[in-house]
Amino acid sequence: MLPSSSDVIEVTKLTRSFSSRKGFLFQEKVATDALRGVDLTVHSGELFGLLGPNGAGKTTLTKILSTLLLPTSGTARVLGRDVSREGAAIRPLIGLVLGGERGLYNRVSGRENLRYFADLYGLPSGSVTSRIREVLDLVGLTEAADRRVEEYSRGMKQKLHLARGLLHRPPLLFLDEPTIGLDPRSARELRKLVRTLSSEGVSIFLTTHYMFEAEELCHRIGILAHGQMVACDTPSGLQRLVGGEGTVELESREFDDVELSRLRSLPGVSRVLQEPLGTHLRVTLRVRPGQWDPDALRGALDPHPDLFVRERRTTLEDAYLDLVEQEVAA
Numbered sequence: 001m002l003p004s005s006s007d008v009i010e011v012t013k014l015t016r017s018f019s020s021r022k023g024f025l026f027q028e029k030v031a032t033d034a035l036r037g038v039d040l041t042v043h044s045g046e047l048f049g050l051l052g053p054n055g056a057g058k059t060t061l062t063k064i065l066s067t068l069l070l071p072t073s074g075t076a077r078v079l080g081r082d083v084s085r086e087g088a089a090i091r092p093l094i095g096l097v098l099g100g101e102r103g104l105y106n107r108v109s110g111r112e113n114l115r116y117f118a119d120l121y122g123l124p125s126g127s128v129t130s131r132i133r134e135v136l137d138l139v140g141l142t143e144a145a146d147r148r149v150e151e152y153s154r155g156m157k158q159k160l161h162l163a164r165g166l167l168h169r170p171p172l173l174f175l176d177e178p179t180i181g182l183d184p185r186s187a188r189e190l191r192k193l194v195r196t197l198s199s200e201g202v203s204i205f206l207t208t209h210y211m212f213e214a215e216e217l218c219h220r221i222g223i224l225a226h227g228q229m230v231a232c233d234t235p236s237g238l239q240r241l242v243g244g245e246g247t248v249e250l251e252s253r254e255f256d257d258v259e260l261s262r263l264r265s266l267p268g269v270s271r272v273l274q275e276p277l278g279t280h281l282r283v284t285l286r287v288r289p290g291q292w293d294p295d296a297l298r299g300a301l302d303p304h305p306d307l308f309v310r311e312r313r314t315t316l317e318d319a320y321l322d323l324v325e326q327e328v329a330a
């Protein structure tokens with residue numbers, strides 16, 4: 001029985017530290033705070049995406065929520081159950097795809113791998129053969145089903161991981177970088193499958209480094225940096241959060257501080273960032289459409305014979321980089 005709560009994941013003040021040894025002769029104990037007080041809620045039926053730089057804590061959080069790791073402090077409830085105390089009740093209700101080479105039996109076929117996991121999950125024996133056929137078909141592995149897994153390419157192994165995660169029709173699916181290592185066509189097929197599962201009511205928690213994937217798929221996105229959630233909103237909400245859905249890029253050999261401060265004080269302009277671009281400088285402005293004035297913008301600049309101006313939509317990648325960089329600067 002599923003809990004009546006409409007939230008499938010409820011995380012409060014979650015922390016996780018690792019202690020490991022550094023050095024060879026004189027070993028020193030070092031502690032890593034992988035999660036530093038994470039709060040998060042994922043609603044039933046939601047497709048939630050977690051973004052963040054390498055080492056931010058995404059896999060650690062995924063492993064805690066899927067009961068592979070225990071938290072150091074704080075609480076996490078999955079489908080109404082506490083991950084620290086009720087792991088055994090959570091496991092049959094979730095699907096987990098961590099990817100990579102581990103967790104599969106290389107000496108036997110893909111189909112035999114799935115048969116083994118179906119037994120492990122306690123699937124009713126009468127329906128095992130047909131369910132395996134179904135998931136193989138879903139992930140596009142039907143033709144390769146009877147080949148030994150050691151002959152599979154990385155992408156095929158990734159598909160087998162996904163098939164395994166879907167076998168028992170879990171209402172909540174965890175996908176850690178599901179399209180990593182897949183060729184563009186397979187990645188697109190996998191995204192389509194994720195969307196289909198979501199439209200069928202499966203709640204999905206996924207991590208990714210691909211911004212377009214998150215933007216295309218996710219209802220809401222959390223950004224994790226240094227073990228802390230720096231923002232959590234819809235893709236367009238994140239764009240608003242960083243100061244506007246419009247972006248204007250200016251490029252020239254030089255902009256001086258007076259020009260930059262004039263740009264900063266223009267109405268409708270909320271952020272002014274600068275970065276070197278080869279021999280040139282790029283100034284990026286986040287602007288609120290309808291509230292900024294292109295003529296006023298040009299008026300704020302001294303004459304630049306080489307000025308290049310481009311207006312475009314603020315992307316999720318812009319928002320992500322602004323938010324992660326703010327965190328680093330803080």
Ligand SMILES: Nc1ncnc2c1ncn2[C@@H]1O[C@H](COP(=O)(O)OP(=O)(O)OP(=O)(O)O)[C@@H](O)[C@H]1O
Binds near residue numbers: 055058059060
């Ligand atoms: N078993 C472990 N022992 C020691 N430190 C660990 C362990 N697992 C993770 N860490 C550390 O915890 C931090 C978070 O790692 P995690 O794998 O969760 O990051 P991530 O966001 O998934 O990164 P990536 O994008 O590279 O997959 C890192 O500093 C990592 O080195």
Ligand SMILES: [Mg+2]
Binds near residue numbers: 059060176
């Ligand atoms: Mg990871």
